[in-house]
Amino acid sequence: MDDIITLDYGSGGIKTSDFIDNLLVPAFDNTPLNKLADGAVLDGAERLVFSTDSFVVSPWKFPGGNIGRLCVCGTVNDIAMAGGIPKYLSLSFILEEGFKMWDLKEIIASIADEAKKAQVMIVTGDTKVVEHGKGDGIYINTSGIGILKNPRLGKEYIRPGDGVIVSGSVGCHGASVMMARSGLLDGDGPLRSDCRILTDLAVAAQDAGNVRILRDPTRGGIATVLNEFVEDSPLTVELNETAIPVDATVASACDLLGLDPLYCACEGRMLAVVAPEDVPSVLDALHRLSGGEKAACIGTITQKRPGQVILNTSLGGRRLLGKLSGHQLPRIC
Amino acid sequence: MLYESYFKKPKDIAGVIAKVRDLAKMTGPVRLMEICGTHTMAISRSGIRGLFLPEIQLISGPGCPVCVTPSGVMDEIFKLSDHKNIVITSYGDLLRVPGSRRGDSLLRRKALGAHVVDVYSPMDALALARKNPGKEVVFLGVGFETTAPGTASCLLEAVRQGVENFSILCLLKPTEPALRTLVESPDFNVSGFLCPGHVAAVTGSDAFAFLPEDYGLPAVVSGFEGADLLCSILLLMEMLADKTPGLVNEYVRLVRPKGNPAAQEMIRRVFEPVTCEWRGLGMVPGGGFKIKDEFSDFDAARRFHLTWHEGKEPAGCRCAQVIRGSLAPGQCPLFKTVCTPQDPVGPCMVSSEGSCAAAFRYEL
Numbered sequence: 150m151d152d153i154i155t156l157d158y159g160s161g162g163i164k165t166s167d168f169i170d171n172l173l174v175p176a177f178d179n180t181p182l183n184k185l186a187d188g189a190v191l192d193g194a195e196r197l198v199f200s201t202d203s204f205v206v207s208p209w210k211f212p213g214g215n216i217g218r219l220c221v222c223g224t225v226n227d228i229a230m231a232g233g234i235p236k237y238l239s240l241s242f243i244l245e246e247g248f249k250m251w252d253l254k255e256i257i258a259s260i261a262d263e264a265k266k267a268q269v270m271i272v273t274g275d276t277k278v279v280e281h282g283k284g285d286g287i288y289i290n291t292s293g294i295g296i297l298k299n300p301r302l303g304k305e306y307i308r309p310g311d312g313v314i315v316s317g318s319v320g321c322h323g324a325s326v327m328m329a330r331s332g333l334l335d336g337d338g339p340l341r342s343d344c345r346i347l348t349d350l351a352v353a354a355q356d357a358g359n360v361r362i363l364r365d366p367t368r369g370g371i372a373t374v375l376n377e378f379v380e381d382s383p384l385t386v387e388l389n390e391t392a393i394p395v396d397a398t399v400a401s402a403c404d405l406l407g408l409d410p411l412y413c414a415c416e417g418r419m420l421a422v423v424a425p426e427d428v429p430s431v432l433d434a435l436h437r438l439s440g441g442e443k444a445a446c447i448g449t450i451t452q453k454r455p456g457q458v459i460l461n462t463s464l465g466g467r468r469l470l471g472k473l474s475g476h477q478l479p480r481i482c
Numbered sequence: 483m484l485y486e487s488y489f490k491k492p493k494d495i496a497g498v499i500a501k502v503r504d505l506a507k508m509t510g511p512v513r514l515m516e517i518c519g520t521h522t523m524a525i526s527r528s529g530i531r532g533l534f535l536p537e538i539q540l541i542s543g544p545g546c547p548v549c550v551t552p553s554g555v556m557d558e559i560f561k562l563s564d565h566k567n568i569v570i571t572s573y574g575d576l577l578r579v580p581g582s583r584r585g586d587s588l589l590r591r592k593a594l595g596a597h598v599v600d601v602y603s604p605m606d607a608l609a610l611a612r613k614n615p616g617k618e619v620v621f622l623g624v625g626f627e628t629t630a631p632g633t634a635s636c637l638l639e640a641v642r643q644g645v646e647n648f649s650i651l652c653l654l655k656p657t658e659p660a661l662r663t664l665v666e667s668p669d670f671n672v673s674g675f676l677c678p679g680h681v682a683a684v685t686g687s688d689a690f691a692f693l694p695e696d697y698g699l700p701a702v703v704s705g706f707e708g709a710d711l712l713c714s715i716l717l718l719m720e721m722l723a724d725k726t727p728g729l730v731n732e733y734v735r736l737v738r739p740k741g742n743p744a745a746q747e748m749i750r751r752v753f754e755p756v757t758c759e760w761r762g763l764g765m766v767p768g769g770g771f772k773i774k775d776e777f778s779d780f781d782a783a784r785r786f787h788l789t790w791h792e793g794k795e796p797a798g799c800r801c802a803q804v805i806r807g808s809l810a811p812g813q814c815p816l817f818k819t820v821c822t823p824q825d826p827v828g829p830c831m832v833s834s835e836g837s838c839a840a841a842f843r844y845e846l
Binding site for chain 2: 331406407409454459460461462463464465466467468469471
């Protein structure tokens with residue numbers, strides 16, 4: 150194979166076959182995929198969860214992960230948050246002509262590694278190549294199917310008095326990507342993406358108590374997702390700033406870049422609204438798992454200001470916490 | 483660690499709040515003005531604005547450099563971005579700012595193909611110019627004394643390296659002339675000032691002594707954490723209660739009375755004061771920095787023959803009054819009805835530091 154991606158790899162011809170046979174099939178080796186049909190035929194007749202996500206992160210590699218890990222975690226976590234056990238993934242690349250084969254191999258190895266951890270099979274896929282200058286190196290789309298285990302999850306199950314739990318410190322992924330993008334992070338420091346599979350944490354939480362809704366706060370951060378929980382409802386999320394776990398490295402990076410950790414993306418954190426009596430047992434279950442050690446109850450559901458999220462600040466003040474408006478832009482000073 | 487324990491979580495915050503409330507009983511209703519966009523955001527984000535109502539009103543003055551940039555200037559920048567060979571580089575704040583036509587912005591121009599790059603530092607813009615010798619790279623220099631020294635040193639570096647395809651559109655402004663214009667305006671109604679810590683780090687806290695000396699107004703140079711601002715409010719309230727207006731520097735960990743002489747020299751070396759329009763204040767004598775004639779090759783206004791007339795505010799927009807502190811964001815008829823951060827009419831809503839954006843996002 151060539152040392153860079155050329156348009157030929159997206160042609161559907163011999164080079165495409167080369168790419169699939171030599172790179173993809175060995176990496177994701179399994180029966181439904183190995184047939185290399187247009188779509189994968191899957192076993193099972195249960196209720197399914199199906200999700201898809203596209204990944205365009207730049208730079209493609211950042212401290213704590215890369216676009217390969219991200220594209221597995223993203224879709225797998227979406228399925229887990231919907232009450233499913235993730236089983237199968239599709240994988241589609243849009244590659245820019247000139248992208249280095251060496252880098253692509255690293256990404257594919259990460260995908261294989263993460264898929265193994267998530268216990269999912271990559272069973273179908275596609276590769277397109279666009280001309281140099283018409284892409285940003287690499288874009289990936291993954292779609293996933295899972296078996297539904299918990300059909301009783303959703304906004305409609307949230308009640309006043311419920312607790313709001315986050316599975317770990319917030320904003321690590323967004324802050325580390327922004328630092329990497331600004332050339333301020335070389336990967337050796339303690340600031341790393343939180344990118345990880347959430348299936349185990351989601352299952353543990355649901356086994357430990359009555360969970361009303363689960364979401365992974367990716368784009369827009371926890372502030373945006375919590376708003377989505379209550380918008381157009383008579384309910385309020387009331388958060389306590391001092392209870393929200395934010396790593397000092399993330400807080401410092403955000404101060405430096407003019408960002409707010411509550412709006413920074415997480416790629417390995419889970420928000421759960423839990424029945425009040427089950428908050429201690431769910432927290433206890435999360436604390437026992439790797440990646441859930443810093444789980445905390447950060448607020449409660451009330452009816453004080455319908456459809457809004459309120460933050461009780463560490464100085465004793467109160468303010469609104471709205472949804473992210475546009476993308477976060479760095480500030481002057 | 484230091485970061486957590488000292489700046490963010492002071493020890494006796496409840497005591498400070500109680501003291502401020504006691505003092506407010508002695509002074510009666512007061513209006514305190516902050517004149518720095520970062521203070522505006524910090525006060526809103528930490529929930530301080532609501533703590534002392536109705537006795538103490540915390541209002542936002544002309545402290546957001548984006549908000550005081552006239553719409554006519556933005557229109558000229560948009561025209562500049564039409565040129566295929568020009569790369570516009572800017573701090574992120576300026577990218578969403580509309581000109582006189584609603585909906586237009588550098589972000590929109592970028593989506594339509596204009597070369598617009600957001601940078602953290604003018605040096606990033608200079609590096610971009612060196613990497614792209616065939617392009618004209620223009621840096622939009624906005625801000626007050628805080629960003630002026632960095633912009634000046636970048637210009638001197640461009641001179642030293644002989645980077646011919648780099649220029650700066652200088653929209654920088656000194657704070658004192660505008661503050662004097664504000665205090666002398668007929669609708670001025672403020673009891674004391676929270677002065678900008680980062681500006682003072684350059685100018686020195688003494689640069690704000692004219693507020694008590696010439697106008698009898700107490701002034702406190704403040705840091706940017708919630709605790710800094712609470713302590714600064716306490717210091718202002720003590721002076722108001724004692725009727726002894728003076729200047730106090732709360733931000734002693736960064737600000738010296740005489741400031742940073744090297745940075746001041748950098749400003750003097752490259753810029754000269756010029757009469758300049760501030761949105762909300764009109765023409766302010768000495769209210770702008772202009773690139774000196776000897777550096778005119780690096781002045782984008784001269785290189786591209788840019789001129790702008792006094793900007794026209796969009797219909798119904800009351801940003802001018804909001805910037806002077808004579809109108810609260812909630813009192814503007816457009817606030818939250820037609821003017822929102824998603825579709826802003828005026829600069830106070832568009833800038834993340836604007837008082838309307840802060841009120842929209844944070845006020846209960």
